Amino acid sequence: MARLSLLPLSILSAGLAMLAAALPQAASAQSRTYAVQGDCGGRPRLEVGMAPGYCMGRVWQRTGSEGPRMPRTLFRLADDDWLVADLGSWDAGRGAIWRMRVGADGTVGWTRLLGGLSMPHTMARGPDGRIYVAEMSRIFVLDPERPNATTAVVSDLPDNRLHENRHPLSAFVFEADGALLVNVGAPSDRCVDGRGRPNRDARGQCAERAEQAMVRRYAYLGNGRWSPEWTPYATGLRNSVAMVRHRSGAVYQGENSVDLNTPERPFDEINRLKSGADYGWPYCTDMATALPGWTAAEARCGRRLSPVSLLPPHAAPLAMLYYDGAMFPELRGRMLMTWHGHRRAAGRIAAIEVDAEGAPLTDRPARYAIYPRGSMPYPADAPAPRAKVLTPGWNAVRGTRPQGSPVGMAVAGDGAIWVADDRAAAVLRIARD
Template identity: 50%
Template structure:
């Protein structure tokens, strides 16, 4: 009976938290933004946000949405968007959709893949194929085939079976190195991996997980079955990019603690063989709370190149090279997904000629007014980004089931 009452209490608490976190109103529209309905989101001067897809209310149950939780975006040569849909935080509910945006009306939405396990990243590989990352594998498929599902072919398998309720970070993200190697996120199973006893063993999770794995290329569209660890000490590398200069950058979601202003999230420069400190150290090499009693020294670990706002949850990185916003050319765009006040925004960070963030800068906030305002907008939850042929910036908002388009404000 005690267990039953405890379960009921947890359910009530969880339901109340969910009701508070999901406002019961959608994005208000006011005029247009480059042909699309203008969303009531305050932006930096010269920008506006258009709604390509959004349910009428963010309180609409997931089961009633066509695209339930859009995460990753990929622009196809004909201008269509591929959208990875997490579906739900469970297996077999994910999908990939093909979306044809229409400024004068609702988009055309067609299914491409079904019954996926929490899909996240979509990308074009060095062989020209289209790839999708699921919870424990990465596959190639042909979105233009008569039956795309029949073309779905796993190419990276054997990733940890990151079952959600046994692993806090089950999603796979990936990029390719300059030599064509697959670099794949393998998230930390826990938040802080606290020591089991004073003076005990180091965190065993950090030996192979909480890392970026490298699968060496073995031929066009082929990679080694067994990976090596490219970099470690990274709690969750969902935001990865290889810049035009060749630098690999990663945005780190740091540990969860009650303090609102600590620790900062991190922007790391990824180098082969480096250790970035998780779970022992956070921020600019400060000892993590769970490991202070162990007298951990942070000197051996790599410091971040830049601190990002605390608890902001960076989920995607993109080096902007589009024509619509010359002032953003070469800048690093970062989506901040977090539900705290530091989240719900997109930042632009200036890079130098080596693809490194310039020291001493304050990132430019492209969406400073994206917090929840009743009757106007829900709190934004941006995840994946993609740049269209015209230079517009497409953004997936998973919590609110929306696909947004940042464009030049022409009014």
């Protein structure tokens, strides 16, 4: 069984110090502004390299004080009327929900419906037709016409403040029977102490797993009410911000794997979530690789439910949906994913072919593209997604574009794909070229 290794702590510390010193200079040198040239379906066209037949237009990018600081997810109310979840920052109480109205001439107007939220993220329509929003420690009902009259339906999620707990974002999907499947991220990267040694309990296992690093299930009681008691649905999951339910009923998750100090390992994952299954955090990653600090015997990789597909290392999948629009019939039914990470394989939107249950079709062997050019191999015996990358040229180019940081997606009434880029504070639109 393979093992991953780390650099010596002294070398890693020196490298981090150099990186920290260089950050202000890099930030000033690299603009987050998108240059535009030409037209993309009635929107200013961005100079982003797209797959043939596609273009990306700018709906809005923040230049002053109006609008969201970190737009993360989109929810369509009507063709020209949207909700946007604004993370605000990685500090509690600075998030907001905005209403975005797009005029016939392309102008964008903003109304802040709710402020003072803690890292709001997922927005979805529930089995009762109402709109539900997840912030750090609760899920609540939002009526856009009466935004101050919020009602919490789940209020016992951990208060996972960043730097105290590692993964603060809540996310959810509804099962076919209305039950809520809710992400509770792992409290650390990989369950180690300050010296890089496993944080073991008395049984020799990770001491951090009791109520986190899992997807919880809250049973639906009907009439917009959920049970206050939850059960573990799927465990051993580091961070399930990206989840989607296929019309067949199958639920899939995009796993953000641990942050080792190498760009080529570990691979991120697509998992099919099954009740009672364990997916290996913090012991295993990839198909059967023991993480540093845990022996092969401790990791017990053979007992976990393996991924249905790997993803490029550090891709950081943050959103998944099945495309059902009219503009791109060649994409209909495919799983769209945003790869948000800042490393060389990320900054992409992929359209993955799937089977009748929504599972990715895969290839062996396979390669994934990296920026600025070239490709890298997946493990020879590992499943890799059969995908069309819609944004093959979204790397940073000075004066032209930043590297893409796509988060949430939504399909408009005309079938265009709308995307939030949180680092550039932009709302973008993929249309037929």
